[in-house]
Amino acid sequence: YPPGPPGWPVLGNLPSLARNAHLQLTAWRGTYGDVFSVKMGLQDAVVVSGKDAIREALVRKAEHFSSRPDLFLMRRNNHRNGLVMRPYGDGWKILRRFSVSTLRSCGMGTGTIEEKIRLECQHFCTALGEKVDQPFDLTHLLHNAVANIICSMATGKRFEYGDPTFLRLMEIVERAMVLFVTAHVINIYPVLRFFPVVGRPYQEWMDLSARTHDCIRDIVTQHQKSKNVSDAANTIVDAFTKSVELDPDSLPDQSLMYLLIDLLGAGTDTAGNTLRWGLLYLVTHPDVQAKVQAELDQVVGWDRPPVVSDKPNLPYTEATIMEMQRIRTVVPLAVPHCTTSDTTLLGYNIPAGTDVLINLWSLHMDPGRWDNPDKFDPSRFLDGNGQLQTTDSFLPFSTGRRVCLGEQLAKMELYMFVTSMLQQFTFKLPEGAQPNFDGILGVTLRPENFELIALRRA
Numbered sequence: 469y470p471p472g473p474p475g476w477p478v479l480g481n482l483p484s485l486a487r488n489a490h491l492q493l494t495a496w497r498g499t500y501g502d503v504f505s506v507k508m509g510l511q512d513a514v515v516v517s518g519k520d521a522i523r524e525a526l527v528r529k530a531e532h533f534s535s536r537p538d539l540f541l542m543r544r545n546n547h548r549n550g551l552v553m554r555p556y557g558d559g560w561k562i563l564r565r566f567s568v569s570t571l572r573s574c575g576m577g578t579g580t581i582e583e584k585i586r587l588e589c590q591h592f593c594t595a596l597g598e599k600v601d602q603p604f605d606l607t608h609l610l611h612n613a614v615a616n617i618i619c620s621m622a623t624g625k626r627f628e629y630g631d632p633t634f635l636r637l638m639e640i641v642e643r644a645m646v647l648f649v650t651a652h653v654i655n656i657y658p659v660l661r662f663f664p665v666v667g668r669p670y671q672e673w674m675d676l677s678a679r680t681h682d683c684i685r686d687i688v689t690q691h692q693k694s695k696n697v698s699d700a701a702n703t704i705v706d707a708f709t710k711s712v713e714l715d716p717d718s719l720p721d722q723s724l725m726y727l728l729i730d731l732l733g734a735g736t737d738t739a740g741n742t743l744r745w746g747l748l749y750l751v752t753h754p755d756v757q758a759k760v761q762a763e764l765d766q767v768v769g770w771d772r773p774p775v776v777s778d779k780p781n782l783p784y785t786e787a788t789i790m791e792m793q794r795i796r797t798v799v800p801l802a803v804p805h806c807t808t809s810d811t812t813l814l815g816y817n818i819p820a821g822t823d824v825l826i827n828l829w830s831l832h833m834d835p836g837r838w839d840n841p842d843k844f845d846p847s848r849f850l851d852g853n854g855q856l857q858t859t860d861s862f863l864p865f866s867t868g869r870r871v872c873l874g875e876q877l878a879k880m881e882l883y884m885f886v887t888s889m890l891q892q893f894t895f896k897l898p899e900g901a902q903p904n905f906d907g908i909l910g911v912t913l914r915p916e917n918f919e920l921i922a923l924r925r926a
């Protein structure tokens with residue numbers, strides 16, 4: 469069994485992991501290697517770091533490492549009916565296949581989705597244009613914009629920025645991402661939910677779940693009322709409804725609402741926070757920002773918006789987006805995995821039912837792989853001719869069977885938002901602002917709220 473750091477009685481290593489677990493786990497990798505164990509209370513988890521160990525687990529031994537732990541908090545709100553936390557097996561395979569093919573037929577990876585994203589970028593830049601020359605926190609605007617893309621794939625509808633229902637939903641998603649980690653102790657000792665102080669995050673979690681269910685139910689009902697679902701199944705809700713009408717057993721019971729919550733949760737906080745980290749690095753590295761803008765001016769110019777077919781001609785821009793994703797891995801520990809059978813990893817025995825944390829943060833900050841990993845330097849992704857070079861040590865979307873379902877969509881979003889913003893605006897920090905690069909860890913690592921100033925480019 470893998471070795472690991474000594475822990476406290478009963479609590480194990482939890483006290484050391486209460487804040488910035490990704491940093492502590494990365495530090496322990498230095499002592500214990502690419503496969504080590506930690507004690508989450510009385511329960512063990514195995515931490516996997518480094519490209520070889522990660523690939524061995526998630527790709528070569530995918531059949532053993534692709535499930536999700538049965539977390540108490542997820543069971544209590546029925547969230548194991550969705551896709552993200554559903555255990556590996558037939559139900560997950562059916563739902564994943566349905567989701568991939570429906571997202572494709574709703575336009576993922578094609579011109580249709582590019583058009584949707586382009587329109588959203590236009591709305592976003594118009595809204596940003598009303599805030600120029602003054603300090604402004606664009607968190608809500610950005611999250612609203614990326615959530616709209618999922619919403620329009622789910623129901624064909626986008627929400628106006630500032631729509632109160634949507635803002636509430638965004639706040640819930642953001643808070644749930646943090647609570648997933650702060651309330652984790654309840655997963656380990658469910659009895660603590662009955663205790664006054666420790667039990668509070670549990671109450672909040674259950675309350676947020678109920679409110680999310682209500683919001684999503686309203687959105688689905690409104691869509692179903694406004695439309696004849698026997699029309700072409702060009703939204704996720706329609707495709708789901710149609711499939712179940714044709715064959716009630718075609719999809720797992722009650723999975724639509726949880727699937728929508730998953731897509732919204734997984735697709736909003738990740739892309740929104742990647743863009744926010746990106747902006748924070750751009751305002752603190754004006755030379756990089758200027759270089760991206762120079763490339764955009766040369767390739768795209770001013771008379772038309774950037775399009776996906778420009779991408780091969782924008783290597784520095786693409787390298788910058790990759791560097792944004794590397795330097796602040798927005799899902800630093802992926803989503804927890806779990807073994808389905810007794811197995812081995814790099815020679816260590818790992819029993820069935822062991823929780824497994826995939827340390828993507830350590831992969832992206834590995835000094836053995838990246839020169840000066842704390843430096844924001846897009847050129848590390850370029851070869852001597854200024855062309856993009858790929859590397860197997862860059863896995864922001866993870867890998868294997870549970871690899872991010874929205875990878876293609878997310879890449880298109882990041883590209884379209886970054887290029888649209890920098891074509892039209894230059895960003896800078898307000899006078900005297902002190903940027904903080906530590907972040908707040910939930911499932912995602914998000915930057916603390918910050919203000920910046922958008923200046924319209926001449």
Ligand code: HEM
Pocket residue numbers: 551552553564618730731734735736738739742798799802803804826864865866867869870871872873874875877878
């Ligand atoms: C920059 C944006 C994004 C990043 C960095 C990201 C990253 C990730 C990561 C690291 C995982 C966990 C993989 C694992 O457990 O090994 C994941 C899972 C997932 N992502 Fe994303 N993601 C992004 C955007 C999206 C979008 C836009 C969607 C929506 C379509 C999405 C849907 C999902 C789903 C459904 C899963 C769970 C897959 C499963 O368990 O089978 N993600 N993502």
